[in-house]
Amino acid sequence: MALIHEELYRSTNTGYVGLDFSEYLKNLTAYIFDSHNMKTDSISLKLKLDQVNLGMDTAIPLGNIVTELISNALKHAFPNESEGEISILLCKKENYKHYIENSENVRTDSHCQGVEDLQFVLVIKDNGVGLPNEIDFKEAESLGLQLVNLLVEQIDSCIELNRDNGTEFTIWFKDITSV
Incomplete structure (x- = not known):
């Protein structure tokens, strides 16, 4: 929260709230x-x-989602201090295709991509051991994944999971503050 307040203070000094x-x-x-x-x-x-x-109504829940997913990756994706990479992509929806053109794992089965009013894409990916197939992340018992799903709902967004070569969460969202 302190980071959000610091960034907000900086942005209000430039005239943008x-x-x-x-x-x-x-x-x-x-x-x-x-x-x-x-x-x-x-x-x-x-x-x-x-x-x-x-706006803050989108930024705060989205920041909590990022915190949860990155923390999960750091705790679970790389056992025994193994090496790996966590990557984050944040872009406008119209730029998403450009970013994934050279990607090895381009998804063509995205149901979220077709949702009209979602303006932005956030991808959080790790190349670790991957989320086990028996875990349904939308019905997970873990408090962290339950929180992620609740926050995704709160900001009227759409989330997808890709388990190829690690774990990749893609969140399609809009700025609910401006709606």
């Missing part, structure tokens, strides 16, 4: 890695971030 979510993600991910004592180089972080400004 909202949050530069891409800048917030840089600070948030650094904080999460630090809080999990990720001082080694075993897990790298790769960020591809379009500048996206969001």
Whole structure:
């Protein structure tokens, strides 16, 4: 929350009442890695971030989703201090195709992509051991995944899971503040 308040304070000084979510993600991910004592180089972080400004009603739940998914990856995706990568993509919906053109795992079965009023895409991916197939993330017993699903609903967004080569959550969303 302190990071959001700091970013909000900076943005109100420029005349915009909202949050530069891409800048917030840089600070948030650094904080999460630090809080999990990720001082080694075993897990790298790769960020591809379009500048996206969001109102607080979207930014706060989305920040909580990111925190939960990154924390889960750091705790579970890389057992025994194995090496790996966590990547985050944040972009406008119209730029998404450009970012995934050179990707190895391009999904063509996205039901969320066809939803008209979703303006942005957030992808959180790790190349770790992957979420076990027996876990239905939409009906998960874990409090963390339940929270992610509740927050996705709260911001009227759509979430998908890809289990190829690790775990990849794709969240299609709009800025509910501007609606």
